[in-house]
Amino acid sequence: MSSNQQPVVLGKIGASHGVKGWMKITAYTDSVKGIFDYSPWLLKENGQWREVKVTDWRQQGKAVIASIEGIENREQAQLLTHCEIGVMPDEMQQLPEGEFYWKDLIGCEVINTKGYNMGKVEQLLETGSNDVLMVKANIKDAFGKKERLIPFVTEQFILEVKLPEKQILVDWEPDF
Structure with a gap:
């Protein structure tokens, strides 16, 4: 794993x-099954990432469950509770043009059509109808804003x- x-x-x-x-498994992917498109996984245990192999998985109601190589009993599995699951950025699937990973939008400067710098994207929110950019305003925002919520609706509010x-x-x- 590259240090940078x-x-x-x-x-x-x-x-x-x-x-x-x-x-x-709690998946942050669009589909809960989407997390299994990635292999191997990296698990973060005690602040350190280590590679693991998923040996099997299945849907269990609306959730998914998985078996990881070397984890053979309940006690071993309990030691991994709350561990983050990750992959290296170059393992991420290429998206079609016009689609973006949230991780790529965080930190972007938001500029309106009149050239006003509205701040930087701090996070994104999923609302059901559309995603929303949470933009942390600049320290000396001329309008006294601390943050702005901008719907991520392309061609209407998000131009480029x-x-x-x-x-x-x-x-x-x-x-606004």
């Missing part, structure tokens, strides 16, 4: 499931995303 690249967190290990070392420049062009008034 940090893994991208795709989920975490939940509670143990049964007595044979299976564990519940320039990832190499870490910049997002929006049609949004700074006082």
